Amino acid sequence: MAGSVQEDPPEEVPLDFTREWVEFTDPAEPAHLVRADLTWLTSAWTCVYGRGCAGVETGRPDDGCCSHGAFLTDDDDVRRVGAAVAELTPADWQRHGTAPWVELEEAEDPDDDSDDGAGEPRTRRADGACVFLNGPDHPGGAGCALHALALRTGRHPLETKPDVCWQLPVRREQEWVDRPDDTRVLRTTVGEFDRRGWGPGGHELHWWCTGAPAAHVSPEPLYDTYAAELTALLGPAAYAELRRLAGSRLDQGLVAPHPASPPARGGAVPVELLRRRPG
Known part of the structure; x- marks a missing residue:
């Protein structure tokens, strides 16, 4: 139930632990190299908003991770979310008709030109949270x-929400890599968006779920439950290969387990990870 966890957030495991990574070439694009954190992607993590989420701000569990609004990644992100906003009804949105829904981030120090995020579009905040967050008193439900x-x-939801919202808590990073033989590949890294993913401020969050056993309660691994998101981030062929490799490694017991997931905690959470096998 939203609001049930406030001052004492569920425990989190330490940020540093052994991880298992796999690197492979995208079957659909030889110049695309994928590097994936199997420890994270085979974990039992799932969103527990409204059923044990403590929220990122003290005393605001009903916000979940929506307290600070969402940065929009580019013009396409703004247009897509804007089109979704036009479809919202009062039954969907507690603040229906609020305008504008987007604002430019202000610099904490107006004289500091290096302030990251200053001037970038983000969803507006209202009453201390994202303008799209419905409270528990909304007839249509919280969230x-x-x-x-x-x-x-x-x-x-990836079709209507800001990019950062549907991607979390998976972190994707991309860079062009020049190899010694003068060939170039685009390397995409997908892994856990842990506290460090937010920068120095991530350590100040009241709670962050990726390292919390209370959020590692899915009976299926993350690479299955996040199939749509990972397909959007990697492409269909690369996701299919990731799924094949992850399943094979799980079958062989070759993945360093996430310390917040049940098998590594002696069954502290009554969940046994399963994976869907072709019939």
Whole structure:
């Protein structure tokens, strides 16, 4: 139940531990190299908003991770979210009709030109949280209005929510790599968006779920439950290869387990990870 966890957040495991990585070439694009954190992607993590989430701000568990609003990645992100906003009804959105829904981030120090994020578009904040966050008193239910819209219209939330919102807590980084033989590949790294992913401020969050056993309660591994998101981040062929490799490694017991997931904690959480095998 949202609001049930406030001052004493669930425990988290330390940030540093052994991880298992796999690197492979995208079957659909030889110049695309994928590097994936199997320890994270085979974990039992799942979103526990409304059922044990303590929130990132003390005393605001109903916010989940929506307290600070969401940065929009580019013009396409702004247009896509804007189109979704136009579809929202009062039943979807507690603050229906609020305008504008997007604002430019202000620099903490106006004289510091290096302030990261200054001038970038983000969702507005209202009453201390993202403008799209419905409170527990909303007749349509608490949580993200854009997420509710997707569910109501039979779409995946990645089609209506800001990029950062549907990607979390998976972190994708991309860089061009020049090899010694003068060839170049695009290397995509996917892994856990832990506290460090937020920069120095990540250590100040009241709670962050990726390292919390209370959020590692899915009976299926993350690479299965996040199939749509990982496909969008990597492409269909690369995701299929990731899924094949992850399943094979799990079958052989070759993955360093996430310390927050049940098998590594002696069954502290009554969940046994399974993976879907072709019939």
